[in-house]
Amino acid sequence: MQQYFWRHIATDAGADGIDVESEKPTYSWLSEHGYRPFVAALRRHHDVTFGEFWSEHIAPGADADAYDWSTSDKRTVDALEHFLDRRASRYNLSESSVDTLRYRLNTYLRAFQHxxxxxxxxxxxxxxxxxxxYEAADEVFAAIDHLNEATDKRDTTIKRVADIVEAFYSHLVSRQVAATNPAAGLDDEFKWDTTTDGDTPALTTEHVxxxxxxxxSPDEQLLVVALAAWGLRANEVASxxxxxxDRETDDVPRIEFDDRKNGPGSVSILYGLDVLDDRLAAxxxxxAWNGYLFPSKQESAEHVSRQTVWRRFHDLTDRAGLPERIDGERPSPQLCRRFWYDRYSETLQDIITGLEDIAAEQGSSDPQVVLKNYLSDDRARKLRRESMREKLADAFGTSRAKSDSRCT
Structure with a gap:
């Protein structure tokens, strides 16, 4: 019932601007959207009202209990959840980061069981x-051996699993629950090669x-463009x-921020103006439009929440057929932002590679010398933008998110 709620009811509620973690959908809303059978099933099969179900299993703090751990051993589940709770509070982790750690620990659990x-x-x-x-260590090493030999996971992914497993057992030792950390020394034993596996997970061009x-719809198209073509954070998209x-500048259209994570700043709109215009027209x-590009349908809020952006994005990834996990992480707005950074990094490398011949003509072995000393700032900026637009065009296609002819 919980899985059904998050996949269907929460998605529909999010589309209506209802953040189900902070606001319980009303009975009339459930009826209007065809969910009366769900409410009836709760009463008939579980002897709870929808309000009780929401309070106990959906409201903040209930999600962990609903997770499908790959073990029926309550003592193990309690220890894992206690570890994640402490990790979240002491490291100030986001919900998505905790979900990633939970997924890695469950990956280990499945391997351990096998x-x-x-x-x-x-x-x-x-x-x-x-x-x-030594027998406790043997069990841990056998589980990691299974991940190494019987799965297609990369060394980087397995090492991330091993790192959080080692931290979990260390946590048990520090709490005097465990007498030993059987995962100590995994790095020395397995010698994972993480130098060529790539860095943090990101969406690929095919995913975008x-x-x-x-x-x-215009709002869904803008959601993808804002996350992947502009590299915005989920909370920035929501608000x-x-x-x-700013479309009056002589340079390129920009989005101005008075307060970002690292202070005031602006983002160039190199791609997606057609999608933006479609959304503004709608x-x-x-x-009674209040000016927000993703206005909330709740009277108590002017725009949708960060959580709503995440839920709408997850609904879109389901319809798009994206993998459930990308290198151990669920597809998320964060992976869109990493896609943007990856394309920008490739852009810089392409420019440097293209300057190698010029550098050779000047008797230099370092093309960055040409980039820094011989290209004007305007010319270097133009090269970066042209290359970045080409990469975004590969992902979005000119029919969906065209660049503005003024962006030169």
């Missing part, structure tokens, strides 16, 4: 256990193409206002 025919992580390490320490094809758009037809 290698050892059980998934009771505390049995061999508890302070009152009679199991020798699929999202663009799946977006079937984007028409007054932030909003301008409304009788």
């Amino acid at each position: 290698a050892n025919d059980h998934a009771r992580l505390l049995d061999a390490v508890a302070r009152d256990a009679e199991t020798p320490a 193409q699929a999202l663009t094809d799946a977006a079937n 984007l206002h028409a007054s932030q758009l 909003l301008s037809d409304r009788s």
Whole structure:
């Protein structure tokens, strides 16, 4: 019932501007959207009202209990959730970061079950256990061996799993729950090669193409463009206002921010003006538009929340057929932002590579010398923008998100 709620009801509610973590959908809303059978099933099969279900399983703090851990051992689940709770509070982790750690620990649990025919992580390490320490280590190493040999996961991914597993057991030792950390020394034992595996996960051009094809309304198209073509954060997309758009500049259209993560700043709109114009046209037809590009339908809020952006994005990834996990992470707005950074990094490298012949003519082995000393700032900026637009065009296609002819 929880999985159904998040996949269907929460998605529809988000489309109506309802943040289900802070606002319970009303019975009339549920009825209007065809969810009366869901409410009836709660009463008939689980003897709870929808309000009770929402308070106990949907409201903040209930999500962890709903997670489908790959073990039925309550002591193991309690230890894992306690570790994640402490990790989240002491490291000030976001919900998405905790979800990623939970996924990696569950990956380890499945491997542990396969290698050892059980998934009771505390049995061999508890302070009152009679199991020798080397046997506890053998179980851990067997699980990691399974990940290395029986899966297609990259070294970088397996090492991330191993790192959080080692931290989990270390947490148990510090709490005096475990007598030993059986995961100590995994790095020395396995010698994972993480030098050529790439860096943090990001969406690929093919992923963005699929999202663009799946977006079937101006607001969904703008959502993809704002995240992947402009590189905005989810909270910046949620609160984007028409007054932030500067299209009168002689340079390129820009989005101005009075307060970003690192202070005031602006973002160049190198791509997607057609999509932006379509969205503005749709909003301008409304009788009482407040200027926000993603206005909320709730009277208590002017624009949608960050969580709503995430939920709408997840609904879009489902329709686009994106993988459930990309290198261990669920597709998210963060991976769109990383896509933008990856394309920009490639742009800089392409420019430097193209200057190699010029550098050779000048008797220099370093093309960056040409970039810094012989190209004007305006020319270097133009090269970067032209290259970046080409890369974004590959992902979005000229029919969906054209660049403005003034962006030169």
